[in-house]
Amino acid sequence: MNVTIPLIAGWLLDRLVGDPPSLPHPIVLFGKVIAFGERHLNKGRYRKLKGALMAATLIVVTFVATYLLVHATPFEDTVWGLILTAILVFYSLAGTTLVREVKAVFRAVNVSVEQGRQQLARIVGRDTSQLSPQEIRTAALETLAENLSDGVIAPLFWYALFGIPGMLTYKMVNTLDSMIAYRTPRYRQFGAFAAHADDIANYLPARLTAVLMIFVGRIVGNQNRQPLSTQFRFLRQNARNHISPNSGYPEAALAAILNCRFGGGHVYFGQYIEKPFIGTNDRQLHDTDMKHSVRICVLTEVVMLVLVLVVNLFVFGLGA
Numbered sequence: 001m002n003v004t005i006p007l008i009a010g011w012l013l014d015r016l017v018g019d020p021p022s023l024p025h026p027i028v029l030f031g032k033v034i035a036f037g038e039r040h041l042n043k044g045r046y047r048k049l050k051g052a053l054m055a056a057t058l059i060v061v062t063f064v065a066t067y068l069l070v071h072a073t074p075f076e077d078t079v080w081g082l083i084l085t086a087i088l089v090f091y092s093l094a095g096t097t098l099v100r101e102v103k104a105v106f107r108a109v110n111v112s113v114e115q116g117r118q119q120l121a122r123i124v125g126r127d128t129s130q131l132s133p134q135e136i137r138t139a140a141l142e143t144l145a146e147n148l149s150d151g152v153i154a155p156l157f158w159y160a161l162f163g164i165p166g167m168l169t170y171k172m173v174n175t176l177d178s179m180i181a182y183r184t185p186r187y188r189q190f191g192a193f194a195a196h197a198d199d200i201a202n203y204l205p206a207r208l209t210a211v212l213m214i215f216v217g218r219i220v221g222n223q224n225r226q227p228l229s230t231q232f233r234f235l236r237q238n239a240r241n242h243i244s245p246n247s248g249y250p251e252a253a254l255a256a257i258l259n260c261r262f263g264g265g266h267v268y269f270g271q272y273i274e275k276p277f278i279g280t281n282d283r284q285l286h287d288t289d290m291k292h293s294v295r296i297c298v299l300t301e302v303v304m305l306v307l308v309l310v311v312n313l314f315v316f317g318l319g320a
Helices: 004-017 026-041 047-071 079-092 095-111 113-120 133-180 192-220 228-238 248-258 287-315
Strands: 266-268 271-273
Touching (some): 004 095, 004 287, 026 047, 026 133, 047 133, 079 133, 095 113, 133 192, 192 228, 192 248, 192 287, 228 248, 248 287
16 A cells, blocks of 8 residues: 555644544544543552553554554455545544644633633643743643653654554553553552653654754754754753653753743642653743644654655655
């Protein structure tokens, strides 16, 4: 099957439409299956083992089912096969929806702090009820950077390696992480395997995202006019200042570009989680920072798409 056409078509659909709430979405199905398993298994003894078995089973089943759906159907090499693949690519990317949500947070907090808190709560797991306007804007930009990796670069990375099965399987891993991989009493044992699986799946994509962002920042225009060497030094010094081994990389890249400070502790599910800071310049963030960050993320997405197309062209050929 030609992988170029459905990849571009799926990406264009995401850019034009985003995630329409009225359509059925495979990630919603993933979430319902995970929630069902968590309710019935996350209790009693052997929670760590039960969580690992559930996560591993869902990951394997997702890969096998997607492979059979794409490659073991009579319309694999037909127009219908291309359409199916394009739709699955569309469902696996979240770039447009992410940008819309971040813009909405900035618009809301400009109206009132309470509206900003409510809008931010749509895209973060932390308790937003006591956040200041600065903390709201900071959290939105942190989420923009982190989810550029999780929602766009990583799916495209795994598509380049394993096609649609790799892309959908990554989405299952990421959904598991977002639902059960928390360091709280309820999830610490049950979600341990899911957390490790997500760490492995995002290890290379997170670092690739950070590098691409910094280079793209030079194209878009660097607000603080720091040389590349300084920004990469900042990345090396601050990327590990995060409880996640991966999320700190795209966040540190954006903090380097904006010359600002991210991170710090917050409340998650009623429990305060201590986090180190990324950077030291606790300057006020404004709409101009959001617009600059969005431009960088969108262009980074385009660069990654081109890289994947080039990989497909040279490794598999135009007719792959």
